[in-house]
Amino acid sequence: MVKEGNNAKRLRQALEQRLPQIVVAPLFAASMFFVYGFIGWTAYISLTKSGVMPDYTLTGIGQYVRLWSTPRWYVAIGNLFIFSSLFIAIALAIGVLLAVLLDQRVRAEGVIRTIYLYPMALSFIVTGTVWKWMLNPGLGLERLVRQAGWENFRFDWLVNSDYAIYTVVIAAVWQSSGYAMALFLAGLRSVDDEVLRAAAIDGAGPWRTYTGIILPILRPVFLSTVIILAHLAIKSFDLVIALTGGGPGYATDVPATFMYSFAFQRSELGVAAASATMMLMTVVAIIVPYLYSELRKTGR
Template identity: 85%
Template sequence: MSSSSGFRPGQWLERRIPVLVVSPLFALSLFFVYGFILWTAYISFTRSGVMPVYDFDGLAQYERLWSTPRWYVAIRNLFVFSGLFIAISMAIGILLAILLDQRVRGEGLIRTIYLYPMALSFIVTGTVWKWILNPGLGIERLMREAGFESFRFDWLIDGDRAIYTLVIAGVWQSSGYAMALFLAGLRSVDDEVLKAAAIDGAGPWRTYTGIVLPILRPVFLSTVIILAHLAIKSFDLVVALTGGGPGYATDMPATFMYAFAFQRSELGVAAASATMMLATIVAIIVPYLYSELRQTGR
């Protein structure tokens, strides 16, 4: 009888070792990520205050959430920050990518310089820019010591302008990452396309705007998704740079949730705000995944 047709325990175990190793980690991830997402969503439908209460209370917490003026400030700030952060980061990123695509000297060094901020955490970025934008320590003091006594740059303590300091810090950190994505996309464009455009007499501006950038539409979409995800989760940057202030002028949904959960002990409202944030992220990611699956299926 041939041993090749028999059962081999060693071979069976070898084939299933990856499954046996990954399964506990997968189960833990399933529990601690998706399990707590479901728990948070359920808590948002209860009367939870300081501690979780599991009595179902319908949409009462959502009604309280949307009747809170501070929540509207957080939502407005999210739209302002996200719109400017995504638009400026992408504009700077595509401009830098096009410049580097010209095979300039020192490209590796330049790329490293612009990518370096992405290696820092938002906590570090927020702390550094808090020093730079502090009227008593940073740009304003430097300019006044240089002789410009009337110079003012006190956005950090101005309730109407403080949100734009978050945009400045966020763009500084993330525009290099957008540059890397666009540069990878530019380098993937077939050289034959560029040669054909040159033969037809298309200049650099027409080549990029009329041919290259439309080809990079998937890169644009991916960059928007990634930057939007960073914007919605911008908790650490806000805490480090403005602390949500002055007052709660720079509150975001993430800091709103933290304040209501751990400072005001209103767990139900905090869970409702977290669920709204999750719904926003899902509304962004699901169409992206759908479009990607449709392209893959073609």
Template identity: 80%
Template sequence: MTEHPSPRLQAERWIERQLPRIVVLPLFALSLFFVYGFIAWTAYISMTPSGVMPVYDFQGLAQYERLWATPRWYVAILNLFVFSGLFIVIAMAIGILLAILLDQRVRAEGLIRTIYLYPMALSFIVTGTVWKWLLNPGLGLQRFMREVGFEDFTFDWLVNSDYAIYTLVLAAVWQSSGYAMALFLAGLRSVDDEILKAAAVDGASGWKTYTSIVLPILRPVFLSTVIILAHLAIKSFDLVIALTGGGPGYATDMPATFMYAFAFQRSELGVAAASATMMLMTITAIIVPYLYSELRRTNR
């Protein structure tokens, strides 16, 4: 005759099985509320006539119509495309070039890798502040060059509305290209040496080996790098605030700084929430295809 465990023993076993869920549940509930709850709240506020304070009268898509009728929003969107495109392409090009050079097992590789990775340890606030000093016409590069004898040297991008956006690109590439290098270097080191030996036996040159064999193998690394750099570009609020403040005027406005300006300076909370929702949709459009491709690859 089988003896059934006592109710106390059953309870202890149930608690033991459910303990991981019990431990994780409070954190999950807090994340659900403070992340997804406030995302839902922002999306709803974007469809209300909120000004200085939230107003919960449903208004439909009126704030989105105001948003897309605002010239400053188009400047922010254009700046985002210019900044993101240049930043991603240049950072990836420098990253893959440095990775290929380091993959040759050069001397002091560890030191060189650390030097290139060090800027990533800094916050964008620090990076923006340092580059603001370097590019300030009265303090940085232009003044230095004139003091050493090049009196006609001019580098006023920081105060020139036509070129100020490219100062953001310079600072962002300086900070993030080392991170792209680390990703590509890890990918290069994961390539099977037998493949490279076979290519060498077949008489393929080093350039041909990398362009025809190695780089196609690194396609997942390229995709991951693009996603990470695009994510950094879209969230580039602190770099803009520290380096240009969105200026001159609003020449270097980004969607993130546009949202901040309309929420806390112009007291148009509804328009700011609409811009935040558009940013979320942009990030979702980037992340979801990436996650889908990763899930398909792991399920094969």
């Protein structure tokens, strides 16, 4: 009896000691399965000739060849390039400008900051819906300007295949530039007062202080903001769907909508998987070095 009691106690202690691992293990296993396992599945399917149904016989890189000979894919990549470079550049510029301005001991800073940042709380579908209404050529901005006296004003970007992608930039900048502002403002606030004092003693004016001293110190903040915005850009799907639906035609397709359309509307699993794998590789190329350096920095 006594021996059994001891055994039970020892078992409980051993269990207790292992409990942290026992708690983490299923969560870790789930994420291995649902992240890495699923990535593996998608990558595998991209190497088969799967069409409507998955087909598990490997056939090599045929789907990638097909993907890269689909004109629509080039439109999607071109759009992603135009969209992300403009979106990142403009959001970054607005973010820096607003952060520097807000850093000048502004009255009611809290209220202003709240106003700048609230679009981030909205769904991209909501943002898309609003801008779709404001940019529509019939009753929106175009008519507003015409009513103001410029009778011949034309602003039909939303329905113009050549310019529709720029309306996505307009809406995305509206939604996310406040986020860039918040990241920069946090960065500015973390600059040591000593640095500012030294600058003042050297007689540097406000312009020189910012361009010559403070902004260079904030280079890491620039880097992480660019990476966050790039990550947002590559994943953007909802905004395009809500604003233009990928149209006119497929003029505003991006890789995310391309993949969705091939997977769920055209049922070409192989091409869809190949395009998803291309997206993943792009994100990995950007995110992994960043995560690696961030984790090493914070480390232990």
